[in-house]
Amino acid sequence: MGVRVEPWALRYFGVAFASYLAALAAMAAGLTYPSAGLLAPTTLAAVHLVTVGWLTLLMLGALHQFVPVITGRRLASDRSPAATLLLVAGGLILMVAGFLALPGGPWPALPAGGELLLPLGGSAVVAGAAVALANLGRTLGRARPLSLPARYVASALGFLALTVLLGLTFALAMTWPGLLPAGMAGPLLGAGLPLHLLAGVGGWFTLTAMGVALKLLAMFTLAPEDRGKTGQGIWAVTAGGMALAWLAGLAGVFAPGSPAGVLARAGWGLTGTGVALYLVDIRRLFGQRRRRGLEVNARFGAWALGCLGLTLLACAWALLRGREPGSWALAVFLALFGWLSGLGLSQLYKIVPFLTWIERYGKRMGRERVPRVQDLVQERRARPWFQGYFGAVALAAAALAIPSPALFRAAAALMLLAAAGVGRELLASRRCPRASPGHGARDGPAGARDAVAGPRGS
Numbered sequence: 001m002g003v004r005v006e007p008w009a010l011r012y013f014g015v016a017f018a019s020y021l022a023a024l025a026a027m028a029a030g031l032t033y034p035s036a037g038l039l040a041p042t043t044l045a046a047v048h049l050v051t052v053g054w055l056t057l058l059m060l061g062a063l064h065q066f067v068p069v070i071t072g073r074r075l076a077s078d079r080s081p082a083a084t085l086l087l088v089a090g091g092l093i094l095m096v097a098g099f100l101a102l103p104g105g106p107w108p109a110l111p112a113g114g115e116l117l118l119p120l121g122g123s124a125v126v127a128g129a130a131v132a133l134a135n136l137g138r139t140l141g142r143a144r145p146l147s148l149p150a151r152y153v154a155s156a157l158g159f160l161a162l163t164v165l166l167g168l169t170f171a172l173a174m175t176w177p178g179l180l181p182a183g184m185a186g187p188l189l190g191a192g193l194p195l196h197l198l199a200g201v202g203g204w205f206t207l208t209a210m211g212v213a214l215k216l217l218a219m220f221t222l223a224p225e226d227r228g229k230t231g232q233g234i235w236a237v238t239a240g241g242m243a244l245a246w247l248a249g250l251a252g253v254f255a256p257g258s259p260a261g262v263l264a265r266a267g268w269g270l271t272g273t274g275v276a277l278y279l280v281d282i283r284r285l286f287g288q289r290r291r292r293g294l295e296v297n298a299r300f301g302a303w304a305l306g307c308l309g310l311t312l313l314a315c316a317w318a319l320l321r322g323r324e325p326g327s328w329a330l331a332v333f334l335a336l337f338g339w340l341s342g343l344g345l346s347q348l349y350k351i352v353p354f355l356t357w358i359e360r361y362g363k364r365m366g367r368e369r370v371p372r373v374q375d376l377v378q379e380r381r382a383r384p385w386f387q388g389y390f391g392a393v394a395l396a397a398a399a400l401a402i403p404s405p406a407l408f409r410a411a412a413a414l415m416l417l418a419a420a421g422v423g424r425e426l427l428a429s430r431r432c433p434r435a436s437p438g439h440g441a442r443d444g445p446a447g448a449r450d451a452v453a454g455p456r457g458s
């Protein structure tokens with residue numbers, strides 16, 4: 001069958017998970033917003049552990065495995081996943097140290113050169129992202145016309161480039177204020193942050209997650225993947241709306257009060273409409289599925305999609321309240337921890353055993369009795385961890401809305417506990433059981449042929 005598992009994917013997931021636990025520990029310890037300021041050095045360090053360490057590495061690891069699946073092509077380069085992981089993980093360590101060394105942070109007295117850590121780390125992350133973009137972009141480029149999930153991924157990759165380049169520009173402007181042309185650094189540092197956020201959380205993470213969720217949920221619930229012209233239209237409205245909001249927002253940074261503001265609001269409106277229609281379509285997809293019972297990954301994937309709906313409402317509320325940072329913090333929290341991390345944890349719960357199964361039993365499939373993927377996990381034991389995770393996210397969101405820093409810390413501690421519980425279940429799934437007579441499968445898991453069949457050309 002030409003089984004291919006991307007050997008670096010699981011290493012990406014390991015580093016990503018460790019970054020997530022570190023960030024949750026910092027939140028539970030009260031080192032971040034709302035106990036500290038929104039732009040406090042410790043908050044910025046934790047935010048980037050989540051955004052670069054957890055979500056970016058999680059998504060890049062998943063994309064190196066799934067872009068060959070959604071394009072039917074081999075990766076353009078088999079060596080670049082390792083380079084990307086080393087550059088992004090190494091760069092992240094420097095970035096975190098650089099944030100902690102900012103004025104007001106816990107390490108302001110680092111030896112001379114400490115101020116270089118942030119731009120150096122940011123440059124390494126940009127380099128790692130560039131390697132991934134070249135590899136994944138070339139692979140996608142060979143598979144035109146692109147399928148719907150591939151379109152989501154291609155547009156998301158464009159936003160990844162914008163996010164990391166803008167982040168690096170901030171870091172350079174903070175380190176050497178005279179470096180950028182006069183009149184550029186001030187407005188960018190003053191009003192450019194929403195653009196970094198929109199490109200990262202909206203464009204890069206949300207578009208990737210929308211495309212990958214479409215593919216995975218259809219594959220594992222045996223639902224039709226082809227979403228027809230409606231699906232293509234939803235993608236165009238969402239991605240086009242984000243591009244319009246971003247470009248008009250950039251124009252507005254340098255010419256405030258211009259018509260750019262109206263265009264930016266139109267872009268936000270289109271994005272919101274696209275996401276709402278996507279949720280309606282995914283609901284239809286669940287209704288069309290042939291596998292009636294929902295496994296843990298699909299059930300809690302649906303909870304994460306519910307959090308995407310709540311994020312949409314929180315964004316609308318924040319837009320109505322103008323530039324009030326607290327209301328945006330709630331929307332970003334729901335997006336990062338409910339929608340994206342919730343989806344990440346629930347899909348890892350399928351992907352890790354699935355890849356483990358392929359590694360260990362893929363070649364024996366059809367020749368002898370092997371365990372089923374479901375034999376590698378114990379759903380009954382895992383379910384309370386997921387319920388606890390989403391419950392803790394709801395509690396933390398309420399704590400942000402009140403706001404109550406003490407309640408937020410307690411909720412973050414519960415999130416940490418629940419995420420660690422899910423991590424333990426993932427590790428347990430790596431310790432495979434032997435195939436027991438009469439309790440195995442000859443043909444492997446549903447979707448296995450689709451997910452691992454060797455690319456049909458390169």
Ligand code: HEM
Pocket residue numbers: 038039040043044047048051052056095118119121122123125126163164166167168169170171174189193196197200201204
């Ligand atoms: C996927 C990649 C990234 C995402 C999603 C992301 C996300 C974010 C978010 C959400 C914030 C706001 C934090 C807060 O309000 O507490 C932020 C701020 C910031 N980010 Fe990133 N970031 C990314 C990559 C980078 C990179 C590579 C750098 C380079 C050093 C960087 C540098 C910064 C800086 C300097 C700030 C603070 C800006 C200011 O104070 O105005 N980011 N980022």
